[in-house]
Amino acid sequence: MEYSIRTEQLTKRFGAFTAVDHIDVAVEKGEIFGFLGANGAGKTTAIRMLCGLLNPTSGQGSVAGFDILKETARIRTRIGYMSQKFSLYPDLSVEENLRLYGGLYGLSRKDLDLRIREMGDFLGLRDLLKRVTGSLPWGWQQRLSLACANLHSPEILFLDEPTGSVDPVSRRNFWDLIHRLSAQGTTIFITSHYMDEVEYCHRLSIMIDGRIAAMGSPRDLKREHGCASIHEMFLKLMEHKPLSEPKSLLKPNPSFESKPAAGGTPS
Amino acid sequence: MEPAVAITALAKDHAGERALRGISLDIPNPCLFGLIGADGAGKSTLMNILATLADADSGQVRLLGHDLLKEFPAIRADIGYMPQRFSLYQDLSVLENLDFFADIFGITGEAKNERMEHLLAFAGLTPFKGRRAGLLSGGMKQKLALACTLVHQPRLLLLDEPTVGVDPVARRDFWDMLKSLRAQGISLIVSTPYMDEAALCDSLALLHKGSVLAKGTPAEMLASYPYRLYRVEAAADAKVSTLNYPGDKAPPPGFALIYPSGGALHAAELPGETSGTGDPLQRLRAAVPEAVCATVVPPSLEDCFFALLSRQVDGPEDAAMMAKPNAKSRGKKAAEKSEAGRSADGKKGKA
Numbered sequence: 001m002e003y004s005i006r007t008e009q010l011t012k013r014f015g016a017f018t019a020v021d022h023i024d025v026a027v028e029k030g031e032i033f034g035f036l037g038a039n040g041a042g043k044t045t046a047i048r049m050l051c052g053l054l055n056p057t058s059g060q061g062s063v064a065g066f067d068i069l070k071e072t073a074r075i076r077t078r079i080g081y082m083s084q085k086f087s088l089y090p091d092l093s094v095e096e097n098l099r100l101y102g103g104l105y106g107l108s109r110k111d112l113d114l115r116i117r118e119m120g121d122f123l124g125l126r127d128l129l130k131r132v133t134g135s136l137p138w139g140w141q142q143r144l145s146l147a148c149a150n151l152h153s154p155e156i157l158f159l160d161e162p163t164g165s166v167d168p169v170s171r172r173n174f175w176d177l178i179h180r181l182s183a184q185g186t187t188i189f190i191t192s193h194y195m196d197e198v199e200y201c202h203r204l205s206i207m208i209d210g211r212i213a214a215m216g217s218p219r220d221l222k223r224e225h226g227c228a229s230i231h232e233m234f235l236k237l238m239e240h241k242p243l244s245e246p247k248s249l250l251k252p253n254p255s256f257e258s259k260p261a262a263g264g265t266p267s
Numbered sequence: 268m269e270p271a272v273a274i275t276a277l278a279k280d281h282a283g284e285r286a287l288r289g290i291s292l293d294i295p296n297p298c299l300f301g302l303i304g305a306d307g308a309g310k311s312t313l314m315n316i317l318a319t320l321a322d323a324d325s326g327q328v329r330l331l332g333h334d335l336l337k338e339f340p341a342i343r344a345d346i347g348y349m350p351q352r353f354s355l356y357q358d359l360s361v362l363e364n365l366d367f368f369a370d371i372f373g374i375t376g377e378a379k380n381e382r383m384e385h386l387l388a389f390a391g392l393t394p395f396k397g398r399r400a401g402l403l404s405g406g407m408k409q410k411l412a413l414a415c416t417l418v419h420q421p422r423l424l425l426l427d428e429p430t431v432g433v434d435p436v437a438r439r440d441f442w443d444m445l446k447s448l449r450a451q452g453i454s455l456i457v458s459t460p461y462m463d464e465a466a467l468c469d470s471l472a473l474l475h476k477g478s479v480l481a482k483g484t485p486a487e488m489l490a491s492y493p494y495r496l497y498r499v500e501a502a503a504d505a506k507v508s509t510l511n512y513p514g515d516k517a518p519p520p521g522f523a524l525i526y527p528s529g530g531a532l533h534a535a536e537l538p539g540e541t542s543g544t545g546d547p548l549q550r551l552r553a554a555v556p557e558a559v560c561a562t563v564v565p566p567s568l569e570d571c572f573f574a575l576l577s578r579q580v581d582g583p584e585d586a587a588m589m590a591k592p593n594a595k596s597r598g599k600k601a602a603e604k605s606e607a608g609r610s611a612d613g614k615k616g617k618a
Contacts, residue, residue, distance in 0.1 A: 038436055039434045137305075137307040139306045164431045166460060167305040167460045168460070169573065170306055176514035179513075193434045194461065196528075200509055217509075219530065230529075234436075
């Protein structure tokens with residue numbers, strides 16, 4: 001089996017607080033993997049370690065076949081990252097944003113022209129290339145964000161809450177794109193708070209207080225927990241957990257937040 | 268009883284495009300009212316007008332018995348507005364944020380302390396009152412923002428997509444708070460992209476391209492669903508349990524719509540005998556080879572949303588755009604959409 005992402009006992013501590021607590025994850029090539037959890041459960045910290053933006057405290061992992069401790073530079077050229085925070089330049093046109101990100105990834109002018117054409121067709125952005133990004137509806141800006149993260153044809157896409165504030169029709173179109181990318185062999189690692197759409201994932205994990213509390217296909221998870229939907233199962237899992245302090249209290253030191261994400265659009 | 272909000276023929280242009288095209292809407296008092304619609308349908312524009320932050324071009328609004336245009340200072344004392352973006356002071360503590368909003372509304376002395384204690388308890392934030400707002404979890408930030416809009420005891424709350432980025436448990440808690448405000452006699456107008464939240468409202472309006480496309484209670488909306496809805500599932504032991512149907516592929520004969528929903532597909536069968544031959548399951552199987560069973564299921568509000576919007580398309584070109592948006596007139600359509608505007612921050616440039 002070819003794994004795009006694999007971790008063993010991956011752990012991150014900030015002082016006395018364990019944000020990510022010995023997690024084991026294995027994601028196959030081309031799989032759509034939903035990485036779920038409450039606000040502050042440790043998802044973003046885990047993603048940052050996988051993208052090579054944050055060093056683990058202990059444990060190990062590989063992404064696209066490279067070690068997340070020693071080969072972060074090689075990982076970054078093979079992944080795309082789209083963050084929950086919008087990271088495009090609203091005053092630039094759609095094409096200018098694409099050219100900027102293509103340039104950051106080191107694509108040649110020729111490759112960039114080709115990829116902008118391909119991405120433009122694939123994401124339906126072709127007729128919008130000259131439009132000012134900030135004037136587009138939110139769903140379209142999200143699509144452009146996805147195009148920017150995907151310009152350098154990454155093997156793995158990390159999507160951190162890509163569909164927040166997106167209406168049902170745009171959300172459905174977005175997931176259609178995700179499925180097409182997956183069918184082409186791109187691995188998708190995605191977080192969302194919208195439990196209906198995560199049922200479109202091939203497999204899911206649910207993180208609670210830094211640990212993985214459940215993992216499997218949506219169908220198997222529902223069966224195992226005797227729930228009609230993932231939403232119901234999520235609430236059931238969370239009820240067993242005492243209401244704790246918000247984890248963001250112990251937010252990791254801010255220095256890495258400003259570190260440029262060479263592997264994708266900066267957050 | 269006078270409605271909380273009575274809107275008559277309200278219109279607003281935005282940079283030369285119609286953002287609102289003569290909307291009329293009565294919102295009873297009290298009511299938990301949901302505004303739904305696609306990006307750029309006009310929800311935020313309407314919210315901004317009701318919050319007295321933008322002027323309409325024409326039409327009338329009576330809000331809690333006041334004329335919106337002439338009596339906006341009185342209205343401001345009666346409404347609480349929570350914008351889409353987090354608007355609290357990240358470096359102030361929970362308590363300091365509340366204190367600040369109380370000062371703005373001229374609440375002082377013992378009344379202020381009582382009010383703040385009450386709101387902290389209501390939002391479940393009493394143990395966290397000394398914490399910097401920037402360090403709260405997403406759900407707690409939204410609860411604090413709600414508490415701040417309640418400081419001056421408004422009679423009407425306007426909440427613009429308040430639960431975006433909030434996890435399911437915190438989202439449920441937040442809606443419990445909204446329902447309890449509603450039970451206390453406060454009216455609420457909430458816009459949301461989430462149809463499971465829309466289902467919790469007393470009444471809804473679906474905006475589309477600046478017009479009211481549908482309105483009614485969630486039950487009325489569900490009852491007016493025009494199709495027979497099938498849930499199409501893969502075999503229990505299929506390798507991949509999640510079915511997908513490409514958005515740019517036409518639905519099977521006799522079906523108006525087919526789209527993924529919760530791991531299965533939802534297929535909306537056209538009424539009457541337009542459907543060609545064979546039983547529905549066979550037609551579905553021909554289009555989706557992995558499908559093994561199709562059961563008739565009641566629609567959800569999300570199904571209603573798709574049905575209503577898909578019937579709005581003007582022609583085949585428009586229909587193709589809904590599924591796979593790269594048809595020719597896209598630029599124009601997108602321009603229209605963007606005018607309705609997601610945000611009121613005025614930074615939108617024109618191409």
